[in-house]
Amino acid sequence: MSETPQRASALTDPDLAYELDRAHVFHSWSAQARLEPMVITKAEGSYVWNREGNRLLDFTSQLVFTNLGHQHPRIVAAIQQQAASLCTLAPGYANGARSEAARLIASHTPGDLDRIFFTNGGADANEHAIRMARLHTGRHKVLSAYRSYHGGTQLAVNVTGDPRRWPSDTGTAGTVHFFGPFLYRSAFSATTEEEECQRALTHLEQVIGLEGPSTIAAIILESIPGTAGIMIPPPGYLQGVRELCDRHGIVLIADEVMAGFGRAGKWFAIEHADGVVPDLLTFAKGVNSGYVPLGGVAINEAIYSTFADRVYPGGLTYSGHPLACAAAVATIETMEDEDIVERAAELGRSVLGPGLAALAVEHEWIGEVRGTGAFWAIELVGDRETREPLAPYGGSSPAMTDLLAACVRRGLLPFSNFNRIHVVPPLTTSPDEAREGLEILDAALTEASAHVRAT
Numbered sequence: 001m002s003e004t005p006q007r008a009s010a011l012t013d014p015d016l017a018y019e020l021d022r023a024h025v026f027h028s029w030s031a032q033a034r035l036e037p038m039v040i041t042k043a044e045g046s047y048v049w050n051r052e053g054n055r056l057l058d059f060t061s062q063l064v065f066t067n068l069g070h071q072h073p074r075i076v077a078a079i080q081q082q083a084a085s086l087c088t089l090a091p092g093y094a095n096g097a098r099s100e101a102a103r104l105i106a107s108h109t110p111g112d113l114d115r116i117f118f119t120n121g122g123a124d125a126n127e128h129a130i131r132m133a134r135l136h137t138g139r140h141k142v143l144s145a146y147r148s149y150h151g152g153t154q155l156a157v158n159v160t161g162d163p164r165r166w167p168s169d170t171g172t173a174g175t176v177h178f179f180g181p182f183l184y185r186s187a188f189s190a191t192t193e194e195e196e197c198q199r200a201l202t203h204l205e206q207v208i209g210l211e212g213p214s215t216i217a218a219i220i221l222e223s224i225p226g227t228a229g230i231m232i233p234p235p236g237y238l239q240g241v242r243e244l245c246d247r248h249g250i251v252l253i254a255d256e257v258m259a260g261f262g263r264a265g266k267w268f269a270i271e272h273a274d275g276v277v278p279d280l281l282t283f284a285k286g287v288n289s290g291y292v293p294l295g296g297v298a299i300n301e302a303i304y305s306t307f308a309d310r311v312y313p314g315g316l317t318y319s320g321h322p323l324a325c326a327a328a329v330a331t332i333e334t335m336e337d338e339d340i341v342e343r344a345a346e347l348g349r350s351v352l353g354p355g356l357a358a359l360a361v362e363h364e365w366i367g368e369v370r371g372t373g374a375f376w377a378i379e380l381v382g383d384r385e386t387r388e389p390l391a392p393y394g395g396s397s398p399a400m401t402d403l404l405a406a407c408v409r410r411g412l413l414p415f416s417n418f419n420r421i422h423v424v425p426p427l428t429t430s431p432d433e434a435r436e437g438l439e440i441l442d443a444a445l446t447e448a449s450a451h452v453r454a455t
């Protein structure tokens with residue numbers, strides 16, 4: 001009997017996976033020839049393994065999406081069961097996974113955000129939310145904050161307020177940026193949270209007045225800005241934005257793509273602002289722990305009514321994909337059954353918050369620690385007085401590169417952006433795992449501090 005020759009396969013050979021990646025994969029947001037991507041061969045819970053066989057504690061949740069950790073058995077089983085019965089279905093049909101995912105999401109969104117439009121991820125959720133707002137109001141302009149990220153597609157990146165917008169900024173997308181509150185680097189020379197809040201609202205009110213309220217369809221805001229630095233809005237800020245929107249007939253869109261689904265110790269981060277209900281809420285990532293691409297827009301009754309008898313002019317081939325929706329159902333049910341949101345809040349209160357504050361006492365190049373739940377940032381500075389960032393806005397620095405390498409060498413997968421390390425582990429991370437990660441971070445900060453002193 002002749003034997004079938006074995007084909008060399010990247011599926012089983014990590015070195016070949018690396019070679020083929022370098023030969024054929026074009027990566028996001030990167031200079032391609034300079035990339036040396038880490039090959040991940042296995043993942044479980046809060047850990048991943050690289051091709052050298054090293055285990056790394058995942059303090060990134062990848063791109064802040066594996067909220068229930070890697071390979072969660074309930075989500076894996078749900079995807080397998082759905083695949084065995086109905087892998088895929090065009091968006092025009094009804095299907096159990098899609099209907100139940102929508103019901104579960106609507107059961108947790110605030111107020112009357114009870115209708116769910118499914119997308120493939122966060123950027124297209126924001127694109128559709130803005131389209132809905134524009135059609136609902138008959139206005140065109142969209143206001144958003146500097147120091148924000150809303151996605152990589154054309155409109156979403158124009159709404160974005162970080163350097164990733166610059167190469168694609170058309171100047172004609174109908175987007176206007178304003179300063180959100182950020183006391184540590186206040187645009188208003190404020191010295192207290194109250195001042196920052198009040199001045200940021202006065203500034204926004206002026207921007208609205210000068211742009212022309214009757215031209216503004218929507219204000220889109222991350223309820224807690226994520227990649228831009230995890231800046232929790234001061235008490236009263238989001239209430240003030242809501243009031244400005246109400247006064248001028250502007251749609252308020254809360255982008256909960258990163259901060260939602262328990263990340264900030266609430267089902268949705270907007271719940272930190274008592275009584276504020278947005279008109280549209282966008283989500284992705286944590287909705288199903290990112291196991292299969294899924295995002296969406298939760299729509300209130302007023303905007304739903306606009307499209308009750310008028311066609312909504314938008315759609316996606318994979319809107320409400322059954323595999324993604326089955327993963328969402330399993331994720332949300334697990335979150336409910338295992339009290340995951342409260343566990344995330346407690347992880348922040350009792351381990352991450354105090355642990356990072358202790359690191360700031362130890363390491364003078366930590367300028368500020370801020371966050372809540374499993375959503376934290378440490379701001380690294382060359383000098384605590386001047387608050388000079390340890391890497392320029394939109395860039396990196398040898399000190400940051402050293403720090404990240406020290407983390408990986410010691411078994412921690414770190415999330416960084418410019419001069420910041422974000423501590424954003426899965427919400428299922430145990431207190432002991434979180435302490436282990438903080439100890440590694442402590443040691444890496446000590447090791448890399450030689451470079452900081454040298455700069």
Ligand SMILES: Cc1ncc(COP(=O)(O)O)c(C=O)c1O
Nearest residue numbers: 121122123149150151257258284
């Ligand atoms: C707040 C926020 N909005 C939108 C997006 C875009 O989501 P996606 O990459 O799924 O398109 C992201 C992604 O990081 C995000 O953090």
